[in-house]
Amino acid sequence: MSVAEFLDMGGYALYVWGSFGVSALLMILEPIMLRNHRRAVLQRIARIIRIKAGEKV
Amino acid sequence: MFSAFRTLMGRDLLLAMRRRSDLFTTLFFFVIVVSLFPLGIGPEMNTLRLIAPGVFWVAALLASMLALERLFAVDYEDGALEQMLLAPQPLFVLVLAKVTAHWLVTGLPLVLMAPLLGLQYDLSSEALGVMVLSLLLGTPALSLIGAIGAALTLGLRGGGVLVSLLVLPLYIPVLIFGSGAVEATASGLGGQGHISMLGAILVLSLLLAPLAASAALRISVE
Amino acid sequence: MPPVAKFNEVTGTKPYLYYQTPGTAGLHYPMNSRLINWFKFSSPATFYPLAGRLVPIFAVLALALIGVGLYMSFFVAPTDYKQGEGYRIIFVHVPAAWMSMFIYLIMAFWAALGLVFNTRLSGMMTRALAPTGAIFAFLALWTGAFWGKPMWGTWWVWDARLTSELILLFLYLGYLALQGAIDDTRRADRAGALLVLVGVVNIPIIYYSVQWWNTLHQGATISMDNGSKMGVTMLWTMLIMALGFWAYTIAVALARVRSIILEREADTTWVSELAEVRL
Numbered sequence: 001m002s003v004a005e006f007l008d009m010g011g012y013a014l015y016v017w018g019s020f021g022v023s024a025l026l027m028i029l030e031p032i033m034l035r036n037h038r039r040a041v042l043q044r045i046a047r048i049i050r051i052k053a054g055e056k057v
Numbered sequence: 058m059f060s061a062f063r064t065l066m067g068r069d070l071l072l073a074m075r076r077r078s079d080l081f082t083t084l085f086f087f088v089i090v091v092s093l094f095p096l097g098i099g100p101e102m103n104t105l106r107l108i109a110p111g112v113f114w115v116a117a118l119l120a121s122m123l124a125l126e127r128l129f130a131v132d133y134e135d136g137a138l139e140q141m142l143l144a145p146q147p148l149f150v151l152v153l154a155k156v157t158a159h160w161l162v163t164g165l166p167l168v169l170m171a172p173l174l175g176l177q178y179d180l181s182s183e184a185l186g187v188m189v190l191s192l193l194l195g196t197p198a199l200s201l202i203g204a205i206g207a208a209l210t211l212g213l214r215g216g217g218v219l220v221s222l223l224v225l226p227l228y229i230p231v232l233i234f235g236s237g238a239v240e241a242t243a244s245g246l247g248g249q250g251h252i253s254m255l256g257a258i259l260v261l262s263l264l265l266a267p268l269a270a271s272a273a274l275r276i277s278v279e
Numbered sequence: 280m281p282p283v284a285k286f287n288e289v290t291g292t293k294p295y296l297y298y299q300t301p302g303t304a305g306l307h308y309p310m311n312s313r314l315i316n317w318f319k320f321s322s323p324a325t326f327y328p329l330a331g332r333l334v335p336i337f338a339v340l341a342l343a344l345i346g347v348g349l350y351m352s353f354f355v356a357p358t359d360y361k362q363g364e365g366y367r368i369i370f371v372h373v374p375a376a377w378m379s380m381f382i383y384l385i386m387a388f389w390a391a392l393g394l395v396f397n398t399r400l401s402g403m404m405t406r407a408l409a410p411t412g413a414i415f416a417f418l419a420l421w422t423g424a425f426w427g428k429p430m431w432g433t434w435w436v437w438d439a440r441l442t443s444e445l446i447l448l449f450l451y452l453g454y455l456a457l458q459g460a461i462d463d464t465r466r467a468d469r470a471g472a473l474l475v476l477v478g479v480v481n482i483p484i485i486y487y488s489v490q491w492w493n494t495l496h497q498g499a500t501i502s503m504d505n506g507s508k509m510g511v512t513m514l515w516t517m518l519i520m521a522l523g524f525w526a527y528t529i530a531v532a533l534a535r536v537r538s539i540i541l542e543r544e545a546d547t548t549w550v551s552e553l554a555e556v557r558l
Contacts, residue, residue, distance in 0.1 A: 006353075010364035015429050019368045019422040020349075023375065026414050030531055031338075038538045045545050045556050205477055209470050213460045222456045223474060226449040227481050230488035237492060254491075258484070269477055276469040 061146040062154045069158035072131075083124045083163040084170060090116040091174045102179045109178035110239035113188060114195075114232050117167055121196060122224060124163040125203040126217050128155065129274065133211050142278055148271035156197075156204045156267070164196035180243065187242040187252070194255040195235040201259075201266035202227050208273035230258055321398040323540045324549045330533040337530035344523030351516040368426040369513075374521040376419035376440075378528060379447055382412035386454075387479040390472035400536075402468025403543070405475060406458055407535040411528050413451035419444050439493040443486050450478045464543055 009016040073080055094112045095105055132138040132155075141151050171192055172185045180188065206224035210216040238251035352370035386405045393401030423441050424434045435441070454474055461467035544550050 009367070010358065012363060012365035012367075012429055015365055015425045016367055019371055019425040022421055023371045023418050026418060027527060030411065030414060031534070034531065034534050034538065038534070038541075041538050041541045041545075042555055045541060045550060048545060049551050049556065205473075209457065209474060210460070215460060219456055219460050222449075223453045226446050226453060226485070227477070229446060230481075230484050233488045233492045254488075261484075265480065269473065273470065273473050276466060276473060279466075 058146055058150055061144070062150050065141075065151055065154040066158045069155055070161065073158070073162040079127065080162055080166070083120050084166045086123060087116050087120040087167050088170065088174065090119065092177065095177065105178045106180065106243065109175065109180055109184075110188070110236035110243070112178075113171060113175070113192075113239070114236040117171075117192060117196060117235075118199065118225070118228050118232055120167060121164060121199040121203060122221055122228075123217075124159065125200075125207045125220055125224070128159050128204060128207040129211055130207075130216075133278070138274070139278060142275060148274065149267035152204060152208075152267045152270045152274070153263075156200050156270075159204075160197050160200040164200055168192040168196060180239075184239055184243040187248050188239045190252060191235045191238040191248070191255055194252065194259050195231045198231050198255070198259045198262045199228060201262040201270075202231075204270040205266055205273055208270045208277060211274070211277040231255070234258065321396075321400040323400060323403070323544055324547070326400055327537055327540050330537050334530050334533050334537070337526045337533070341523050341526035341530055344519055344526055348516060348520035348523050351512070351519060356512050356516050357510070365426070365429045368422050370516050370520050372419060372422035372426055373517050374524045375415045375422060376444060377521055378524045379412055379416035379419050379444065379451075381525075382408050382415065382528060383447065383450070383475070383479065383482070386412065386475050390475040393468060393472045394476070399468070399543075402464075402472060403536050403539045404532070405471055406468070407532045407539055408528070409451060409454050409458070410535070411531050413448060413455065415524070415528075416444060416448040416451055420448065437493070439486075439490045442489050442493070446485055446489070447482070450482075454478070 007013060007017075091112060094108070098104060098108070129138060132141070142148060144151065168189055171188055175185045175188055203220070203224050206220045206227075209223060210220045213219060234251045234254045238248035238255065241248040241251060348370065352367055356367065356370070358364055386408050389401045389404040389408070392398065393405065420441065423444070427436055427441075428434050454471055457474055458467050458471050461470060541550060550556060
């Protein structure tokens with residue numbers, strides 16, 4: 001089976017790759033967004049701590 | 058317990074009668090929505106007869122949802138709701154009283170108006186009868202289920218839109234059986250099965266919805 | 280200073296008193312609770328590092344299982360004699376649909392737990408699961424449409440299963456909208472829990488009514504596995520993909536719950552003592 005044949009999916013290329021592609025996209029995007037969110041939260045907390053430390057001094 | 062139910066219901070009805078404009082807005086909304094469909098679809102009577110059950114039921118759904126926002130909001134703002142939460146009577150009885158009064162003011166007029174509007178859609182007298190019966194069983198269930206959503210969104214910004222998101226998916230069974238009853242009757246299949254399902258839904262929501270709504274009220278007010 | 284308790288975070292076998300851990304002084308715990316061993320996991324301060332250990336494990340598991348599942352979907356499972364290569368869509372469609380339903384049930388479990396025992400972690404877990412559940416519900420619909428177009432000739436059919444899935448997506452969106460509208464976290468948790476429970480009571484009724492409606496209207500009652508007998512390889516592929524989606528869900532939900540814990544406990548000492556905060 002050649003690559004082109006595989007990609008063609010027996011004429012169902014749009015449907016098969018449309019399904020798997022969008023699923024893969026969302027399941028990759030979600031963890032990335034989670035990581036970005038976590039970074040933002042950590043930064044915010046670190047900033048709060050720094051401000052508090054500054055107040056004490 | 059019964060006297061508490063009656064007192065609270067009487068009070069809510071009295072309040073509604075003092076502000077009659079509120080009473081009519083829901084009804085007019087229903088009338089206008091139902092009358093708009095022929096303008097959007099065309100005056101072909103065969104088509105209208107076909108879509109009438111769905112149109113009436115969706116309009117009833119939207120109308121009863123519009124009225125939900127005011128179910129607890131007024132009492133919440135003037136503090137009466139907090140007194141009800143502290144009252145010795147079980148909360149679900151009070152919720153049931155409020156919902157009953159609310160349905161009498163906003164739901165019952167729709168039921169009574171429906172056959173008149175049904176004439177616009179050239180429905181047979183038999184189908185009209187089933188329509189009234191299905192609305193009579195279905196709209197109280199809508200008010201009861203809606204009370205949960207109204208209680209959950211109490212005092213939130215954008216509560217009106219939010220309540221529709223929460224409540225409309227839960228309305229679907231009532232919509233299906235309500236419009237199904239009218240449709241089955243109109244097409245000669247007989248709508249008894251649908252009507253008994255609607256009755257079952259009403260009984261179930263009478264038992265469960267006031268409990269859920271009281272729990273929601275406690276969560277929202279505390 | 281009490282001894283800093285150490286315990287096996289994966290199995291949690293070694294008993295220890297969580298209120299002796301540093302930094303939990305600001306939180307209120309039932310000091311005399313006999314259920315301490317169980318409830319220690321419901322304390323965000325102890326759950327946070329535990330979840331941190333579990334996330335990579337489940338992430339690796341998810342990658343491996345989905346990798347194997349994908350390989351099997353494309354290279355091992357034979358071409359269907361009736362639906363050709365197009366049927367391979369079910370290897371992602373069916374697991375996604377399963378997950379969307381399971382996740383709602385798990386949310387209901389956490390919601391009930393939260394309302395009964397009043398643990399803060401349950402509300403956070405419910406909230407952490409919801410976006411993933413909504414994504415899977417959307418994927419089930421999306422892939423269902425891409426399956427329906429070549430098989431039924433239209434993108435959308437008011438089939439009982441697709442319609443129920445759509446309603447499930449609405450339920451997820453309603454929950455997320457409610458969570459977004461409430462600022463007070465305690466109220467958000469409890470209101471969300473109640474909504475999920477109301478939804479879970481309604482789901483059988485909705486499903487039943489949609490099926491009734493569907494058969495009455497003589498709509499498309501074609502099932503996904505119509506015509507072709509489900510082969511053993513197909514079933515295995517679907518199961519492995521489903522397990523992979525499970526692992527993915529657990530990893531993502533735990534990662535999200537960690538962020539939620541950090542956001543809510545930002546003022547506590549234990550958060551400020553975390554290594555990742557002191558950058």
